[in-house]
Structure formats: structure tokens, C-alpha cells
Amino acid sequence: MTTLKLKPGAATPPKAPGKPPVRRADPAKRSRTTVPEYIAKASTARDVEAGPGPEKERKARPSAAPHQVAGKLPARPAKSPVSASQQDRKQDGRPRQFDDRDTPRRGGKQRDGFESGEFNQDRKTNPKFSPKPVPSQPELPRLSKRMAELGLCSRREADEFIANGWVKVNGEVVDVLGTRVAPDAKIEVSKEAHQHQAETVTILLHKPVGYVSGQAEDGYEPAVVLVHPDNQWKEDPSQTVFKRGHLRGLAPAGRLDIDSTGLLVLTQDGRVARRLIGEDSTVEKEYLVRVTGTLSEEGLRKLNHGLSLDGVKLKPAKVSWQNEDQLRFVLREGRKRQIRRMCELVGLTVVGLKRVRIGSVTLGKLPVGMWRYLRPGERF
Template sequence: MTTLKLKPGAAAPSKTPGKSPVRRADPAKRSRTSAPEYVKAPRVEIAEAKPAPAVQAERKPRPAPAKPGAAKPAAKRESHQAVAANKKPYAKKEERPRQFADRDTPRRGGKARDGFEQGTFNQDRNTNPKFSPKPAPSQPELPRLSKRMAELGLCSRREADDFIANGWVTVNGEVVDVLGTRVAPDAEIKVSKEAQKHQSEIVTILLHKPVGYVSGQAEDGYEPAVVLVNPENHWDEDPTQIVFKRGHLRGLAPAGRLDIDSTGLLVLTQDGRVARQLIGEDSTTEKEYLVRVTGTLSEDGLKKLNFGLSLDGVKLKPAKVSWQNEDQLRFVLREGRKRQIRRMCELVGLTVVGLKRVRIGSVVLGKLPVGTWRYLRPGERF
């Protein structure tokens, strides 16, 4: 409800007869003291039509249900046959006409501005090469350039990708800077001076690992052997005379493992070529160990150590095992399975009490003291 407030000084409605009130009644609005016209109109009532009484049909007695296996009446059987004869059999799926066969809309996209050609897309993709299937790589049987460079010993595959991306590789005299390029096996591959300079800046370190350090990542509270690579542990008689830099630790990783209970030569390198040579799938580099053992070894057991043992269901490669002295064996292996020597000795009744690696390829441990390290010499090869 709206309340009307009068301004100050406005006269109140006069009660004197003959004077008009302040607010006159609006003739367009209905009076609140009288009923509206539609209420005053007489109400006409429509009588409801009663449904006509249904004529009750004469009920016929229901026939008794037929016994199982009894023949149907002849009249009903004939009527079913007539209905079945008039029905048209459904057409087979392959005989039905294809829906929207006359329409030739593109399968994906469908816009002419995108290059679809009406009337040819669904029939022959060769007529619209823009949306034809991606062609298969040419000559997929040829090796990739990075793999071929690693096989030739120019660098590792990871380094090869960097060299190719930098434009430092030429194939038959032409620069190749596209990753994944395939080359012929007899192609002439060369790397530029920039790549050779980059390789000369990376280092390989030889460490005499003591017992109690792990080769790789720290585990079970034991420190990795790389923590020993610092200026304090640098061998004073290092023939390379290379000055230690913090950059020599960047990307330095072990090329092969040496158990926590073992000591001897451990290789840490930034050079992918060295890592591939020592721990690659096709590596044939020899590793020599001196192993102190307890127990009795028969002639047959010594033959099995040389060849005939299996670990985890895989037969081991031939090894060279011989007596170094009365309690020490000399092992020369061409593979590096986990705790391989210790497990081999257990299979023939021996217990390993000491293990030391003294040679990897043509690089020997020599006079390098325990816990110290040196750089691999420029002309030194594994």
C-alpha cells in the first residue's frame, strides 16, 4: 500500500460540503465500493452431458484353452497364413540404399575455405593432396644420422642431436641441421671445429673408490663417489696438469658400477663416447678384478666360473678366471651384471671377502691412491 504524504503547508481535505477533495477519483479506475461488471453479469450454468447408456453386448462363452501340442483351428491357421502372405519381407542390410548417398559432405571440417573440394573428397583422396594421409618416411630402413654418428665413435647420440641442431654436422659435404635425418651407411659424416672444441672441454675422471661409497645416487645413507671429486683429493702426480674447474662436475656420471663393498677403478665422465664404449649394449671392453675368497674350489667349479653359469635365468658370457695366489682369484669379464662376481662365487661354494677392480680396457689403476682421482690423459684410450 502506498502512503501519500502532503507537503508542509498543504491544505488537508475539507469536510465542508460543496468543496472538492484534494485528490479526485480517477474515472478509469474501478470503484472499490462497487462490484466489477463481470461479477454483476448473470452466470449461465451449462448442464453436463451424461453419457449414453452403453448397449451391453451379448457375451459369448470363452473357448476352453487348447492343450499343449494340439493343432490350431483351421480358420485361425488360415487367417495367420493370409496375414503372413500379405507382409513384405524386410530388405537385407546390404541391399538397402545408403542414406544420404547423394550428399557428398567432407568427413572432418567441411568448409570450402579450408581447402575441401566438393564432390571429390569422399571419392578419391589423391585428388585433394592437402588432406591426403601423411606420407611414410622415405627409406625407413636407413639409420638415423645421430645413431650413425654414435656407431662411428664421433660422439654419443645425445651429443649428436646437439651437434645437428647447431649445424655442426655435414653429410657428403652438405650441412644437416634437421633431427631425425636418415643417411646411407656409406655416407661421409664430419663434425666441425666448433663441435671438436666442445668435445675437448669435457673431461673423464679416474677415481680410486674406497669401500663405503656407492657408484651412483646416494642410497641408504651412503654418499656417492662423486663427492670425492674435489681439489683436495686431486692426485698430486696427475700427468695431465689440468686445473680443476667447477664446470667439470656438470653432467659427470659413472660409466659402470662398483659395489659399495668393493674398491678400485671407477670411471666418471662427461663424454658420451666413453660411456657408450664402457656400458653400451654392444660393449666388449674388458674389466679386470682381484678377488679374495674363502672356501674350496674344485676343478669343475673353476671351469664353471670361466663358462657355464647363469644368473636370473640368463647365461653369462665367457670369462677368464684363474688363481692369482692361494687365496685370490683373477677375474676378467666383458659384462657387468649386478654383484656378478659375488654371485658367481656363491654358485661354486666360495665366499668373497675382498674385491678390487684394477683395469678397464687398457687403462689401469696403477699407483693411484685410495680416495684420490686424476684426469684421463688426452692420448689415453680404453
């Protein structure tokens, strides 16, 4: 590149002919440091319409736009700009309320104007929080629960029947789990479902001491491990042949403590389980209990009715002397370690407990550690 040096006083070279130079706008007519007049007027108008508020809010709100101070625009911040929801917050930290919204946002956030409340209230008392009910009609019972209430099967079996298309409601097949039905709906179960129920088994076991009723705990084995062909009672009146499939889904219908012995029911039939341990069960359970200590007439009366466990009053029982050191208990409920705790409340100590009857099914001559099938026609 060549550099030309001009001598002082040299004439300026003539400019090439062309368009005249563009004049810059007058800086006074285009200010970049003051608030435009139309913005200032609009902000002042909003303040007038809002009226005088608390002194704290008037100081926090300048006459210009919220992001402008002292009539000047601030420099561009280095961090991310403040969101609109943060600008809407008042000085006291509470979100601005949107009173002009007709209905609240379902699942919205408080900063967006969402107001928590009951959404199924009466329209007359609070129409704002009373949207129309959803099509699922949550106030109606589920089909599986309704089938269990009618005694058709257990809720677990009901789900299986529904999934297989074995259930009809008012003449139409229902195969969707969670379907809700009216309490007066007509529910029908197909022949396939009844055949499936007929294949389920119920086993009566004479549980020995040292086994737990349910899952293994503290090194003790569950009583179900005793259910195998070698332990089947040879005098089993049902004449049913053992199959490995009889162990699938086999669960205890009731509990019997580790230190107790006697009749324990294991079943695949949900109807049997519901009858024995359901909330509305009234099946009697009879026990023979060996005790030590002195029992007064008042104590015997309390054992029959008048005791409470964990703050809950016990149902009436039938308690009487079987012999000089053994009591006979007949209960209609099964609280945890109920008989042992009842005896402790009247000054007795239990040294032996044996369950001999559940409903109309008795332990009979079934040896300890042996089991048999519930025979056809035998009911609890």
C-alpha cells in the same frame, strides 16, 4: 473493461464486412498420428533388398522407420535423443560394419567402421591396410643413433651437435632433431664439435668402500663427491688444472659395488662411455678377489665358462688363482654383482674385491679416495 449481457433470444450482432473465414483442412487428409505412405513404402523396399536375415534381426527391425512403432510416432522424449551411432548398433551390441568404405579411417573408432590392423602390410596380401609410407620414413635410423654407431660421439652429444648446426649429411647442414638418414649417408662433424669434445674430461677415481657408483642410495654418497681439488692426486701425470666446469655432466662409465674398491671411470665424453658400457663393448676389466671356501677343478672350470645368471648364460671369462686366497677375474661384461654371484654358485664367499684395470688403463699407484685425469694419448 465493460461487459455486455445479452438477453436470451437477442439477435446476434452483424459481422463486420471483410475476408471470408479460412476453412481448416480436412483432418483425414493430414494425419499426425500415422506413418506417411511414402516412408512406409521406402522402409519395406529396404527390407526386401536386404533379404531374409537372422530371426533375431527380423524381429528387432520393424517394417516402418527405426524410430516408429506400430505405425505411430512416439511422443517427444524427455531426455536427449539417441545418437545416430547408437541407432546403428545391432541387438547383439556389435557395431554395424561399413563394407562399402574403400580405406579405413586412421584413428577412427570401431563404431564408425574402423577396423584395427597393421597399416604397413604388403599391398599384395592386404591392400586395404597398406597406405603409402609417411615422409619421415620411420624405417631409417635417426641421425643421432647413426652418429653414435659410427663412433663420432654419444647420442646425447649428437643431439647437442645437431642443435648447434655442427653436423652435415651429404654436404648439407642438418639442425633438426629426430632427422632420419640412410645407412650409407656421409656424415661430417664440424671443427666446433671436435673442439667441444676436446674440452671434455675423463677422471679416474680409486673408489673406497662405502660409496656408490651412481646416484645416492640408502644413505650412501655417490663417488662423484670425492672429485674436488683437495683429492686430486699430486702426482697426476696429466698436469690438468681442475675447473668447476669439469663436474658438469660427469657420469660413471660402469659400476662398482658399495662393498668393492678400485678403479672407477667418470667421464663427460660420450665416446668413452659408449666404449666402456655400450652394448657392443668388448673392453676387459680385471679384478682381484679374496675368497673363502674350497674351489674344485670343476668349479674353476665353470667360473671360466659355463655359469648362468638370471637365466642368461655368461660370456667366457678368465679366472685363475693369484695366490692361495685370492682369485684373478678378467671379464668382458658387467652384470650386477656378477663376481660375487658367480663365486656363490661354486661354493665360495667373497670377502674383498678390487678392480685394478679397465682396458689398457691400470689403477697403478693411485691412492684410495684420490683421483686423476685421463692423460692425453691414454686410451682404454
